Amino acid sequence: MAAQPYGLIATFDKTPDVYHAAELVRDAGYRNWDVITPFPVHGLDKAMGLKRSIVPRISLVGGLTGFTTGMTMIWWTGAYDYKLVVGGKPFFSPMFAFPVSYELTILFTAFATIIGMFVVNGLPMHYHPVLKYDQIRRGMDDQFFVVIEARDPRFNAANTRALLEKAGGKNITEIEA
Amino acid sequence: MSSHAATAPAALPSADSTASTASKALSIGVAGIVLTALGIFVSGAKTIAFSWLVGVTYWTAIAIGMLLLVMIHHIVDAGWSTVIRRQYEHGLSAFLWLAILFSPLVIASLFADKHDLIWPWMEPTHELHGGHTVAQDPLYLKKSGFLNLKAFVIGTFAFYGIWMWLSSRLRKASFSQDVDGDIKWTRMNRVTSAMGLPLTALSLTAAAIFWVKSLEYHWFSTMYGVWFFANCVRGALSVGIVIMLWLLQRGDYQGGVYNKNQLHCISTLAFAFTVFWAYVTFSQYFLIWNANVPEETFWYNLRELNHDGSTNQWWYIGLVILFGHFVVPFLLMLSYRFKTTPHIIRRIALWILAIILIDLCYNILPGMKDEHGDSLPFLSLRLLWVLTSVVGVGGVCAWAYLKSFPTTKLIPIRDPRIGECLTHHE
Numbered sequence: 276m277a278a279q280p281y282g283l284i285a286t287f288d289k290t291p292d293v294y295h296a297a298e299l300v301r302d303a304g305y306r307n308w309d310v311i312t313p314f315p316v317h318g319l320d321k322a323m324g325l326k327r328s329i330v331p332r333i334s335l336v337g338g339l340t341g342f343t344t345g346m347t348m349i350w351w352t353g354a355y356d357y358k359l360v361v362g363g364k365p366f367f368s369p370m371f372a373f374p375v376s377y378e379l380t381i382l383f384t385a386f387a388t389i390i391g392m393f394v395v396n397g398l399p400m401h402y403h404p405v406l407k408y409d410q411i412r413r414g415m416d417d418q419f420f421v422v423i424e425a426r427d428p429r430f431n432a433a434n435t436r437a438l439l440e441k442a443g444g445k446n447i448t449e450i451e452a
Numbered sequence: 453m454s455s456h457a458a459t460a461p462a463a464l465p466s467a468d469s470t471a472s473t474a475s476k477a478l479s480i481g482v483a484g485i486v487l488t489a490l491g492i493f494v495s496g497a498k499t500i501a502f503s504w505l506v507g508v509t510y511w512t513a514i515a516i517g518m519l520l521l522v523m524i525h526h527i528v529d530a531g532w533s534t535v536i537r538r539q540y541e542h543g544l545s546a547f548l549w550l551a552i553l554f555s556p557l558v559i560a561s562l563f564a565d566k567h568d569l570i571w572p573w574m575e576p577t578h579e580l581h582g583g584h585t586v587a588q589d590p591l592y593l594k595k596s597g598f599l600n601l602k603a604f605v606i607g608t609f610a611f612y613g614i615w616m617w618l619s620s621r622l623r624k625a626s627f628s629q630d631v632d633g634d635i636k637w638t639r640m641n642r643v644t645s646a647m648g649l650p651l652t653a654l655s656l657t658a659a660a661i662f663w664v665k666s667l668e669y670h671w672f673s674t675m676y677g678v679w680f681f682a683n684c685v686r687g688a689l690s691v692g693i694v695i696m697l698w699l700l701q702r703g704d705y706q707g708g709v710y711n712k713n714q715l716h717c718i719s720t721l722a723f724a725f726t727v728f729w730a731y732v733t734f735s736q737y738f739l740i741w742n743a744n745v746p747e748e749t750f751w752y753n754l755r756e757l758n759h760d761g762s763t764n765q766w767w768y769i770g771l772v773i774l775f776g777h778f779v780v781p782f783l784l785m786l787s788y789r790f791k792t793t794p795h796i797i798r799r800i801a802l803w804i805l806a807i808i809l810i811d812l813c814y815n816i817l818p819g820m821k822d823e824h825g826d827s828l829p830f831l832s833l834r835l836l837w838v839l840t841s842v843v844g845v846g847g848v849c850a851w852a853y854l855k856s857f858p859t860t861k862l863i864p865i866r867d868p869r870i871g872e873c874l875t876h877h878e
Contacts (some may be wrong), residue, residue, distance in 0.1 A: 312869075317877050327788065331786075331788070362742075363744070364742075370737075370738055372732065373738065374738070
């Protein structure tokens with residue numbers, strides 16, 4: 276089988292081991308790789324060199340869209356398209372447009388956040404190549420894994436294997452794509 | 453990864469005494485008080501009394517906010533705020549001095565020939581716009597069961613009494629736990645908080661009505677107590693951020709006490725209360741604007757227009773509050789980086805503290821009017837007396853805090869939640 280493998284997976288027994296291995300892989304400049312742990316490890320995001328999520332920015336765009344939509348809609352309907360005096364109030368005032376704009380801000384922010392989160396994290400994901408690794412279930416129990424994908428520009432079967440070995444990884448295995 | 457190395461040495465009382473800072477604060481405070489008192493000869497008793505009311509209410513609001521935050525911490529069994537809670541407990545020692553500093557206003561109102569030095573409804577012969585007196589005013593008579601001198605005096609001292617009593621219980625339990633580590637102190641604090649929260653909510657509402665809202669006793673707003681509450685908590689959170697960063701800078705919080713996530717939490721709470729303040733303040737304005745009933749709108753008209761329809765200074769102050777108290781801090785504190793970068797969040801906190809003062813000025817000072825019934829302008833010599841009052845009362849509060857500071861450990865080292873707080877994470 277000459278097809279390109281999905282990547283290399285290495286096993287670690289202890290949290291500090293995988294933590295320091297992550298730092299090593301990060302410093303080697305890899306981009307497409309991941310760590311699999313049975314529980315959240317605090318600070319692992321930093322050890323992996325992950326930046327803060329961009330979801331808050333998507334939320335902000337959603338919020339601004341919602342606020343603008345509310346204000347524009349009320350101005351359009353009440354002061355432009357079909358002028359109507361209601362309760363002796365001006366055709367348009369940000370005052371009475373505010374509650375609706377505020378609610379649309381929250382609604383659009385919520386939509387943007389949830390949709391943004393799913394887009395960014397790629398969920399739902401029903402299949403992943405690492406599931407082919409027969410030991411992967413240990414990653415939900417008592418072992419830690421580092422996976423480096425073959426599509427990473429720095430990936431090189433020999434060098435990457437050497438790096439994982441240097442990091443203290445055991446059972447370094449190739450995962451088929 | 454956050455440091456888990458926090459151990460007892462970091463929690464020992466700071467070697468560097470705060471005694472010299474405390475005496476400096478006291479001198480500044482006394483200087484401010486003396487200057488304000490001398491202002492009577494320059495601007496008259498009424499102006500000074502109004503300025504003093506702003507100063508005392510400002511610091512009382514912050515102290516109430518601290519009391520609320522300590523009790524909320526206990527009632528929800530919070531973890532992250534255990535470290536900063538100790539500083540709030542020190543801050544609570546200011547209540548006694550605040551009560552003493554408030555009393556000149558009560559005494560002046562009680563014993564002056566005319567009782568309407570500040571609050572017009574206290575004097576039955578106070579003349580209203582149009583020739584009637586307060587004693588003939590049906591709007592006063594209907595409210596006189598609540599708005600009367602006796603209720604005001606008893607109420608004011610009862611409020612301070614309640615806050616002092618709750619504070620002393622909270623302080624005693626927390627400080628005693630440092631010594632023996634007994635869990636009974638945590639339980640005692642929960643009991644104090646369970647009764648203290650409704651008591652404080654009611655007393656701060658009544659205090660806001662007596663001290664501030666009754667300056668314009670024809671007016672009513674069910675949001676008033678909530679508005680005051682929002683300012684109390686925002687003030688206390690801002691002071692908390694400033695104190696936290698001051699201790700970090702001084703070196704007290706090094707060695708594992710300070711943790712960026714604690715700062716993130718307190719800033720996020722300050723952000724939440726920014727939104728809450730805006731919600732409450734907007735609701736009050738919007739309902740009055742929308743209903744457009746003269747007996748409510750006059751309160752805002754006083755703060756926007758002169759009798760001839762021209763715009764007065766308070767209109768601009770209203771805009772400063774809208775943007776400075778809500779829009780700008782709201783947009784800035786959306787950012788994680790701003791919330792967790794010490795020099796940025798400290799500036800935001802100081803800005804909020806300044807704008808709370810302007811908000812109180814906006815609510816209190818237009819109670820003083822000229823012969824046409826127009827509010828006296830914001831920018832005048834009176835603003836100087838407001839500032840001397842704030843510095844005077846603030847100096848005394850800072851002194852009370854700094855005097856309490858070295859008497860206990862820097863953090864509640866035997867609190868059951870202290871470990872969770874020191875290693876707090878997102």
